[in-house]
Amino acid sequence: MGGTTGATALSHAEQVGMDGLVGDGPLRRKLETSIAKWLLLLASVIAASTVLLLIVFVVGQAIPLIQHSGFSWLWGMDWDVALQEAFSEEIWVFGVLPLIVGTLLTTTGAVIMAGVIGMGASVFLAELGPKRIRRPVETLVRLLAGVPSVVFGLIGLTVVVPWVQRTFISDELLLKYSDIPLDGSGLGVAIIVLTFMILPFFVTVATDSLRAVPQRYREGGLAIGLSPWRTVTRIVIPAATPGVTAGLVLAAARAIGEAIAISMVGGALAFIPKISDGPVMLLSPLRTMAAAIVENGETMNVAPIQSVLFALAAVLLLSSLSLSLLARVVFARLQRRMGVLSDREI
Amino acid sequence: MKHSKMWSSTVATVAVALALALPAQAMALSGSLKLSGSTTVQPVASRLASAFHSKNPSVRVAVAGGGSGVGIKDVLAGRVNIGMSSRNLTSSEKSKGARGYAIARDALTVIVSPKNRVSNLSQAQIKGIFTGKITNWKQVGGANAPIIGCGRAAGSGTLDYFKEAFLGTSNQSSRVKTYSSNGLVRSAVAGNANAIGYVGMAYDNSSVKGLKVGGISPSITNARSGKYRYVRYLYFVTKGSPSSLANAFIAYARSTSGQNIVATEYLKLK
Numbered sequence: 002m003g004g005t006t007g008a009t010a011l012s013h014a015e016q017v018g019m020d021g022l023v024g025d026g027p028l029r030r031k032l033e034t035s036i037a038k039w040l041l042l043l044a045s046v047i048a049a050s051t052v053l054l055l056i057v058f059v060v061g062q063a064i065p066l067i068q069h070s071g072f073s074w075l076w077g078m079d080w081d082v083a084l085q086e087a088f089s090e091e092i093w094v095f096g097v098l099p100l101i102v103g104t105l106l107t108t109t110g111a112v113i114m115a116g117v118i119g120m121g122a123s124v125f126l127a128e129l130g131p132k133r134i135r136r137p138v139e140t141l142v143r144l145l146a147g148v149p150s151v152v153f154g155l156i157g158l159t160v161v162v163p164w165v166q167r168t169f170i171s172d173e174l175l176l177k178y179s180d181i182p183l184d185g186s187g188l189g190v191a192i193i194v195l196t197f198m199i200l201p202f203f204v205t206v207a208t209d210s211l212r213a214v215p216q217r218y219r220e221g222g223l224a225i226g227l228s229p230w231r232t233v234t235r236i237v238i239p240a241a242t243p244g245v246t247a248g249l250v251l252a253a254a255r256a257i258g259e260a261i262a263i264s265m266v267g268g269a270l271a272f273i274p275k276i277s278d279g280p281v282m283l284l285s286p287l288r289t290m291a292a293a294i295v296e297n298g299e300t301m302n303v304a305p306i307q308s309v310l311f312a313l314a315a316v317l318l319l320s321s322l323s324l325s326l327l328a329r330v331v332f333a334r335l336q337r338r339m340g341v342l343s344d345r346e347i
Numbered sequence: 348m349k350h351s352k353m354w355s356s357t358v359a360t361v362a363v364a365l366a367l368a369l370p371a372q373a374m375a376l377s378g379s380l381k382l383s384g385s386t387t388v389q390p391v392a393s394r395l396a397s398a399f400h401s402k403n404p405s406v407r408v409a410v411a412g413g414g415s416g417v418g419i420k421d422v423l424a425g426r427v428n429i430g431m432s433s434r435n436l437t438s439s440e441k442s443k444g445a446r447g448y449a450i451a452r453d454a455l456t457v458i459v460s461p462k463n464r465v466s467n468l469s470q471a472q473i474k475g476i477f478t479g480k481i482t483n484w485k486q487v488g489g490a491n492a493p494i495i496g497c498g499r500a501a502g503s504g505t506l507d508y509f510k511e512a513f514l515g516t517s518n519q520s521s522r523v524k525t526y527s528s529n530g531l532v533r534s535a536v537a538g539n540a541n542a543i544g545y546v547g548m549a550y551d552n553s554s555v556k557g558l559k560v561g562g563i564s565p566s567i568t569n570a571r572s573g574k575y576r577y578v579r580y581l582y583f584v585t586k587g588s589p590s591s592l593a594n595a596f597i598a599y600a601r602s603t604s605g606q607n608i609v610a611t612e613y614l615k616l617k
Contacts, residue, residue, distance in 0.1 A: 081521045084501035085510075163538065172492060175541065179482060179493035182524060184539045269497075269524040269535070286524065296527050299414035300502035302423075302440075 062311035069093035080271035110192035127211035146201035154262035189283035210244025243335035260291035377405035384418015384431030387547035415504030433504030479520030496523035497544035
């Protein structure tokens with residue numbers, strides 16, 4: 002590839018030198034540059050307008066619902082029965098609150114878990130791990146990012162769910178919490194599956210942020226007699242906070258949209274797990290917004306249901322986009338406040 | 348050389364002209380058909396498709412699932428040639444041009460885990476369970492354990508018929524887990540001693556136990572004789588009149604040899 006380009010460049014130079022037509026050179030170069038500029042502009046317009054078109058389309062499809070019932074669907078409690086009713090006659094009353102709660106619980110849980118595990122992995126990869134093993138471990142972590150989510154769902158469904166059922170769900174527990182259909186699937190397994198899905202994204206960003214901390218920070222720490230561990234925890238990690246936080250927010254944006262894996266292990270019920278149930282909360286079934294769009298896609302031919310599914314998509318899209326924006330803002334703010342300067346800026 | 352080339356190309360032209368002039372019936376069917384929809388109809392449609400393919404080797408028939416709602420939507424949108432539905436068409440679907448052709452009858456079977464000692468429920472008990480009024484197996488003669496209902500989501504033809512046959516005007520309770528295919532309901536029930544679900548009879552295998560309803564077992568014999576009452580029609584759906592190939596496939600499904608294939612999974616039409 003590089004060889005070919007070099008050869009072309011050379012032959013071009015030869016040609017110019019041979020003909021001695023220096024006057025043609027600048028004109029042609031100008032023309033080339035301006036064509037390239039226009040094409041690149043076109044490419045970026047396409048890329049940028051896709052997001053805007055997406056928002057317009059998705060929100061537009063949700064508008065019939067808003068015209069009929071305002072925003073009452075946002076705090077309504079009933080999902081499954083409302084769908085049954087809307088399917089048999091034209092009713093525009095829905096309740097997506099259980100789906101919103103389900104999404105918040107799984108996302109929050111997974112972000113916390115991925116934050117803790119991922120921070121450990123990143124410190125190992127960027128700071129303390131022996132150099133020989135860093136490379137292979139990092140490669141493996143990055144490979145994890147490429148595993149399709151349905152594979153996580155399948156393993157969750159066939160391995161983790163039956164294990165949870167055997168290990169934690171006793172007859173007494175079933176009777177004590179008889180109003181919750183407990184079968185091993187639910188919040189806990191959903192969080193586990195989601196954690197492993199977002200972990201590589203977080204580790205990648207966090208490792209890069211740690212590596213971006215200027216070397217003189219570490220030297221300073223060691224110079225005043227701190228151990229390598231203390232240097233990392235007291236100096237390097239705090240200095241990398243902007244990037245790490247941004248990584249967490251990006252991981253959250255990835256987590257809220259996951260549909261297939263959560264739909265496989267979430268327990269197939271639009272139920273709100275209750276904190277008052279203690280640890281049983283983790284065994285409670287739930288359904289997320291993204292999972293509902295997949296699972297209830299069969300009813301798309303009914304206008305009100307199509308509209309409410311698009312309304313869910315709009316909520317997802319807007320939350321995901323605002324999380325991405327938030328990540329940028331947080332990164333910029335924290336970096337300014339902490340006065341971290343890269344080596345280049347000094 | 349030149350002469351012979353010209354001669355052979357003339358022969359070829361004549362042959363093509365003759366072939367085109369032959370009456371359509373005498374020519375073998377060729378082309379491809381796409382089907383999608385009801386996971387209840389899917390297994391029997393797949394069997395019909397492979398039998399049809401061995402009779403007409405140049406016809407390809409691809410069968411996908413998705414659920415009745417998806418099948419009807421796909422066929423109306425022109426994405427497939429035939430939709431599969433396990434429920435009757437709604438009036439709005441008919442007004443958009445959907446036409447249903449019954450190809451089989453199916454008994455709806457209520458299933459539990461083989462570990463469950465209950466083997467018979469009345470229609471009223473089944474209604475009570477799926478509307479959330481009966482919540483413990485001991486209320487219907489089983490162990491002291493909560494009942495975990497497993498059903499289908501809105502849009503499923505199986506749910507539609509289940510409501511018509513068992514629930515009347517009531518809705519399925521919001522505490523019933525909802526799955527998007529017969530197969531998922533069966534595996535949920537197979538893996539849980541306290542679960543109960545409902546599937547098309549083709550999904551009632553040894554991993555689950557088909558319940559008697561009012562003392563009548565959901566066997567093919569009972570369903571055929573009408574003793575087991577919970578029997579519905581399964582349909583192929585087209586938009587307007589079917590194409591000649593789709594028509595040939597539907598006619599095959601309804602023919603004697605097609606119905607013999609239907610009888611391996613479901614009930615014949617007559």
